[in-house]
Amino acid sequence: MRSARGSSDRRSISIAATVSGGRTDWIFLKNWPRRMGRQTSDRHAGVCIAVAVLRWLEGFNIKIGNVVCWLALGCALFCFLVVILRYAFGIGVIWMQELYVWQHALLFILGSGPALTHDKHIRVDLITESRSDKTRAALELLGICFLLFPFIAFIALTAWPFVLTSWATGETTGQSGGLSGVYLLKGSLLIFVLLLGLQGIVGLIRNTLVLSGHSNSTARPT
């Protein structure tokens, strides 16, 4: 089990470090032939594109995560409000009871992709932690192709009709006075898949770079 601050990641220094963050990456991408072409081979230029795409995709998940995480606070506040209203004022508000449940649901459904970006999903790396970076990158590639992608592809395939039916009928909660956008909540399953899929692509790029000897370019966000 290894977390984001794994040793190999912290040690490495990105060649793209000077252009950190998704915004500048685009400029970087536009200018790469002029900036990089002179001193580097075509191969190196390819690496630069790969790194830029990687940074941009990763930046996207990070930004989503930075917004979604506030749902944790919202969940606590609304749940607390429900408690106060019920026990101090004898008022029960059904939509508010549902709202904090929804905030909790969205917190982990939308937070799962960003958590993968920060490598917060738990691993059993008892055996692999002592292996070389390249071995681990190869295992990681296998995992992304044969575990992560089949898993999310399958959730996407099954969630699609599930979400569509709900959208088509404009499904609401069964509780009178409850929230009406159940179809939106169900629809979040597709975003769950999307965010994990993007991070899967990031993993593909990063570990291919590591395997091809460009591990310096692949520092993870901390």
Next chain:
Amino acid sequence: MAHYLSIFLLLAAVLVLMGGFPVAFTLGGVGILFALFGAQLGQFDLALLSGTPSRIYGIMINETLVAVPLFVLMGVILQRSRIAEDLLVTLGQMLQRFPGGLGVSVIFVGALLAASTGIVGATVVTMGLLSVPAMLRAGYDPRLVSGIVCSSGTLGQIIPPSIVLIFIADILQSANSTAQLSLGNYSATPVSVGALFMGALLPGLLLVAFYMITVIGIALFRPSACPAVPQNKKIESSMLLRAGYYLLPPILLIIAVLGSILLGFATPTEAASVGAIGAFVLAFSKQRLSVSDIFEAVKNTMFVSAMVFTILIGATVFSLVFRGLGGEELLETLLLSLPGGLVGAVVFIMALMFIMGFFLDTFEVVFLVIPIAGPTLLKLGLDPIWFGVAIGINLQTSFLTPPFGFALFYLRGAAGTLLTIRNIYAGVVPFVAIQLLVLLLVSVAPGIATWLPERVFNTAPLIANPAEEKYGPSDDGDTYSTY
């Protein structure tokens, strides 16, 4: 033959998990690959898998599980503001004269927290956040730290109120009524949640006592593993003041959370929100919380929730495939063809649940095994309350046991780089031994589990006022009938 694919599924999961890919996606991915493979062989109906979004949605709208992020948020805030550390260290200093004082106070706080929630993920993570930095700073052996946190963090399953026990009671109730009906007993004593809570109380407290004794024992024989918390003279002179300042507010908060559950102001989820908001108030009042602290806290909360619930999502796919491959029928055949004898059957089923607890979520284990095994065992005369309590301790142990116990994953997630997986694996071993010892004790002396519920619930019927019995005082005859 078909059903053996489900066994291969379990074996494959063990192997692939060792590859170091995230647990959540390993469980889900291996499940999908086996489903496709099984479908090729004509052994798996892929249509079954279209139930997956419904299962995930069921996790999403489960109100009880909201307690997880709320308790985690409370833990992160208390940790970041160092209130938790102050509390534990002060407690440890007060218990200075006792060896292992800080460790004992962590177990004490863990037991309090355990009583207030039944959710392993939430308690282990909260305890990890609260106490790991404090104990390490005090010079504790990381292995002992891991053992203390994992074991006291899983206590929530067995010390009531516990969500796992609620589900066990629910299913045992049905199993018991099936068994009693087949024996011709029409009005069987119900296996209520309350009775099971009562039954689990003494074994839970016994576990707490044994944990504490273990820490004290280690302190006596290997003092370097849990050194006394250093304190300077100045602090000592104002100990009472310090205690008032550092001890009282967080203890009041914990009592407020616990009290609101036990005394009936709120459900565990609601109480968790009181805890989270209370932690904010405490931290603000000590001026130890900046906006960036809050941002880091909610981010950590999101990461932990995503980690816990993505594992649940992976596990739900995995267990659906396990069923679809005939794992359920295989279990059924196994359980129904058990070698005779109640004791042998119980030992076998306990071992089975223990192993299943490595791969499946507690609820899945409970759903899979009790409905099939329960009626048969209860018909043989097994006490349902004892059975429920034993299952509770057993699953708790499973959660603690290397290499796959979920509690170990959760602690690793919470502790980050502070603890290595080797620390955690080595550290829980003595505590797993204690669990097994208590399970053995409860088996040899079943009264530990059954005495209290019998005292509380099976007393003479409470016929109140016989005059009321007919239809009660509010019965006004046929006032609203229209004859």
Next chain:
Amino acid sequence: KPALSQGLREWRMVTAWPKGLPGVGTGAERLAERISAMSNGKLTVKVHAAGEIVPALQVFDAVSQGSVEMGHDASFYHLGKSKATAFFSAVPFGMSANETSAWIDHGGGQALWEELYEPFDLQPFAAGTTGTQMLGWFRHELSSIDDLQGLKMRMPGLGGAVLEKVGATVVLLPAGEIFPALQSGAIDAAEFIGPYNDIALGLHQVAKNYYSPGFQDSGTALECVVNKTQYNQLPKDLQHIVRVACQAGYVDMWGEYQNGSAAALQVMKNEHGVRLRRAPREVIEALGRATRDVLEEERANADPITVKIFDSWDASLTKQSEYTSFAEQAYLNARKLVQG
């Protein structure tokens, strides 16, 4: 599948019930056994408890999407899909069990139900009923309308909306959590089903006042839904077997509830000291007024199909209640008079 070429079909039935839950669960299991037996094994149905394949409240979606062929639950679990689903299980101060079967089987209800479920590719059948339920368990006596103010009660669906109107605080709780919530006082009262099931939850251990009548569940019907595509592919004889087995299931479960609850009520009263009480007249009247308001609001905001169903149901109820009052209710009152 080789089995299919021999004309053998294996179906799955997901249910909203824990395995072996007396009444609803056992009724669903007998329904499956009967379909298997009546078809001489040409259609065997395997029952899955709640949570095995999908959670309790997701039965509708699972069958609708063809994950499984059949499901057994209550129509009003799906108020979120359409408010009209309420009419096919229970509406506050609505129909009793025999009135419901009169409307569905002979009063035009079935056709409307099929129309309502058409977009979901579902073929619905009434396949069970709990009979009249209880108002629920109360920690403290309910002696006047004032006791409803701020009363924290677990009551799902439209019944909850009515309670809210009279000043109570409605709490959403799954069945398994009723006990601890009632025990700790997190809630003051809770409704579940009736004596047959309630005794199993052990609610009498934590609240001693058992109130009747269950205005919210006057005769709650359970449904068996079949994936319509799958149903249409069945040969005529098997279609008929499924239909008739469901009809039999309705009466069969009703009898089980009547028999089981009658026995359980005796045990509660004589062995556990439960106080059997009836809601005071003014409470019933207040709930009745609130129900009228709630139903009027619902109808005002309803879509055309819901209005159509509402009106059919309402007309049937109006017609039937006068007859029921003149016949069955008069008889029951008469019997009570004689028995003393």
